[in-house]
Amino acid sequence: SVIIEYWDRFNEDGDSITLYLNNKPIVYKKLLTKVKQSLTVKLTQKTNYLVLHAENLGKEPPNTATIAIKDGKKIQTISLNSTLRTSSAIKLVVKDKK
Numbered sequence: 001s002v003i004i005e006y007w008d009r010f011n012e013d014g015d016s017i018t019l020y021l022n023n024k025p026i027v028y029k030k031l032l033t034k035v036k037q038s039l040t041v042k043l044t045q046k047t048n049y050l051v052l053h054a055e056n057l058g059k060e061p062p063n064t065a066t067i068a069i070k071d072g073k074k075i076q077t078i079s080l081n082s083t084l085r086t087s088s089a090i091k092l093v094v095k096d097k098k
Contacts (some may be wrong), residue, residue: 001044002071002092008032009066009079012057017065017082020051029055032065040049048092054082 006027008015012034019027021041028038042081061083067090068077080088 004039005068015058016055
């Protein structure tokens with residue numbers, strides 16, 4: 001399992017997003033604010049894709065979101081940009097435990 005946090009790190013301008021994990025919506029039409037929102041998801045595949053879909057462009061295009069992935073050992077933070085025509089994605093690979 002990983003914790004996914006998402007927020008508007010730069011200008012809070014009315015961006016709304018939908019997040020998909022392996023083509024299934026896990027966050028639906030959420031307004032981004034400076035306040036971090038989070039959810040815990042189980043990665044059921046070896047290779048997983050988290051896709052940011054822009055529901056709108058806010059007042060300042062493109063739609064921007066900051067995503068943090070916490071796996072219990074590391075935190076990876078990335079800023080993603082999406083338009084109404086293109087989405088951004090993060091590839092999450094589950095490594096074998098040794």
